[in-house]
Amino acid sequence: MPRGKSRAARNHAAGLTARQAEVLELLAKSFANTEIADELFVSHRTVENHVSAVLMKLDVATREAAVDAARDQGILDPAERREFDNDNWTQMDSNPLTP
Numbered sequence: 001m002p003r004g005k006s007r008a009a010r011n012h013a014a015g016l017t018a019r020q021a022e023v024l025e026l027l028a029k030s031f032a033n034t035e036i037a038d039e040l041f042v043s044h045r046t047v048e049n050h051v052s053a054v055l056m057k058l059d060v061a062t063r064e065a066a067v068d069a070a071r072d073q074g075i076l077d078p079a080e081r082r083e084f085d086n087d088n089w090t091q092m093d094s095n096p097l098t099p
Helices: 007-011 018-028 033-040 044-058 063-072
Strands: 080-085 088-093
Touching: 018 033, 018 044, 018 063, 033 044, 044 063
Parallel strands: none
Antiparallel strands: 080 088
């Protein structure tokens, strides 16, 4: 079996696999590892591996820094911000003063 970066990872701006990109999007929504595991139907340990790979590929030390770096690199939409409000995730405009 060939080893090395997959075609998807080679084509991704940060070299992330499709699954790592999914994990990054869930990190941006402030999902915990167990929530990510439930959402993606994988084990908690698999999520830990994906999160570690995302942090390494983005050259950051924290989940928050990964999300910030991804937004800075245009991997995640910088204008999109999600906040937790009354047990629901809501998408907020980046400018809270905009009606």
